[in-house]
Amino acid sequence: MSLIFPAISPAIRISRTSDCLLRHRSNQSLIRDKLVSESFGRRHNLWFSPGHCRINLQTGRQYKVKSEDSEGILSSESITLDEQTLEEELQSAIAEENYGKAAKIRDTLKDLQKDSKTSLLVANNRFYDSFRAGDLAAMQTLWAKKEEVCCVHPGVKGISGYDNVIESWEFVWANYEFPLEIKLKDETVYVKGDVGYVTCMEFVKTKGSRWGGQYVTNVFERIDGHWYICIHHASPVDL
Missing domain, CATH: 3.10.450.50 (Nuclear Transport Factor 2; Chain: A,)
Structure with missing residues (x-):
């Protein structure tokens, strides 16, 4: 059974992304929240995955996933969030002069890079x-x-x-x-x-x-x- 959530505003989506990464960095062995990205041609979807659900950060829609899919996501040390995708989103936000969103994405990128360095x-x-x-x-x-x-x-x-x-x-x-x-x-x-x-x-x-x-x-x-x-x-x- 799938649960549908209302659309989430861009600021909340990016804020949740940052919060997830910060929690992951503080206790990587226990926190199960991860981020993944998927690419379909020129379209990119960002996913926030707490437990056995996946939330599309563009639409706010939540999906249940099979346990083996969830475990595959959780096993990735890199948090499988594509830096290139975030950089593209950053440039897009700057081009749209949405500087608040750009600042949030920039913070998320920094958190991701710190995790990789660690x-x-x-x-x-x-x-x-x-x-x-x-x-x-x-x-x-x-x-x-x-x-x-x-x-x-x-x-x-x-x-x-x-x-x-x-x-x-x-x-x-x-x-x-x-x-x-x-x-x-x-x-x-x-x-x-x-x-x-x-x-x-x-x-x-x-x-x-x-x-x-x-x-x-x-x-x-x-x-x-x-x-x-x-x-x-x-x-x-x-x-």
Whole structure:
């Protein structure tokens, strides 16, 4: 049985969108409210999905959805709200001189981007957790399984291809005693769609040695809602 709600004004629609994203950021593991976008040619529909219902933010109409559809929506770390769609809506609101609506959309975009940056930092931390522990099994799960991936260890040329990259970590760790001491400073995060990167200063100390410093760029790709590292480039820095 479908429930029909009265049309919602644009300001309320966008406000609810912002509220949903803020709740999601505050407790991602518990809050089930998500946003999805669907495209049909040049027409875009934005959906707000609390529980097992979906509300079309353009019309205010609510629909029940099958549980498997709802779970598919909820499993997406990216909140599956297309940034490009919101950017188009923003430009449209500006062109219409509807600056109140434009401000709301801009706030929603900022919330979405902050959420993506947070999940990317979590992925970057997982990479360094495996680095510290010398955990090859964990490292295998963190890299995108593609021939295009590349790893540049300090002082050597790049190694390409998933299998070669994983083998290089095994070789690098051969003479280390774990856990290693690793500190990160000056982390900067950038995300655009399903690609993002983290730059930072990486300080590594092995047993009986001094700290070594590298300037690092870690590039990630979001695949099926999860961030996978594609490029690790570490350049030695004199301390």
